[in-house]
């Protein structure tokens with residue numbers, strides 16, 4: 179049975195509501211979690227389809243809600259957007275606030291297996307199970323398959339959650355995702371820290387590996403990825419979208435990789451293509 183939601187704040191937005199809720203989370207070991215949700219005007223007359231947006235390193239549930247500019251399209255299409263946090267907060271793990279790319283704000287959407295992270299750093303289960311159960315129980319959000327998208331670390335989360343749970347997600351897209359965390363500096367640090375040295379365990383959270391080992395995933399349709407060409411993290415080999423594209427080609431998975439001249443990694447990039455991502459998911463959810 180899902181727990182209760184505490185309304186923290188609400189703002190009228192494009193005829194609907196942006197709300198922020200807090201709740202006690204069993205998934206992350208009893209800590210308080212906060213998320214944002216956009217409910218379009220159509221939610222006043224009945225349950226609407228939902229898209230989950232996973233944010234990147236250093237972000238919270240507020241980041242995509244405030245800077246993604248997704249709500250206008252969501253209101254037009256009658257879809258809700260749920261914005262989870264990017265990690266547990268206040269877990270009390272020694273060193274969790276030392277680095278911006280590991281620990282607080284950097285949960286990587288995995289269920290940690292390593293001490294001292296494994297009690298609280300369980301964002302995979304939080305996003306996959308607990309949060310959907312809560313929002314469909316308490317809010318006018320349709321049960322059944324959802325869409326999922328994200329940015330950078332959140333793009334990695336969206337891709338891996340969708341590929342591992344095709345019964346739960348109908349569509350997936352990403353902005354500048356970390357496509358091959360097994361092999362890139364951010365991913366090596368985080369996955370080894372949370373999951374240890376066993377490569378097979380870490381590989382379960384690697385989109386490129388999942389595509390090669392378990393793909394294709396025809397029920398997901400086309401995987402949409404937008405990437406800015408002037409993104410400094412692309413140059414630093416943190417994102418490697420072409421590696422995922424090659425894996426998709428090898429396995430016969432439809433993927434649309436769009437490289438955008440001049441765009442960087444920021445929310446100026448994300449928000450420039452946000453409407454297209456909302457329409458992409460709304461189209462998929464409308465067929466269910």
Ligand SMILES: N[C@@H](CCC(=O)N[C@@H](CSC=O)C(=O)NCC(=O)O)C(=O)O
Nearest residue numbers: 234235236237278329330331332444445
């Ligand atoms: N502090 C870092 C930069 C952190 C950063 O750019 N975070 C991105 C996500 S990166 C991958 O997950 C982000 O979305 N930031 C929030 C924002 O509002 O832009 C550094 O020193 O480079």
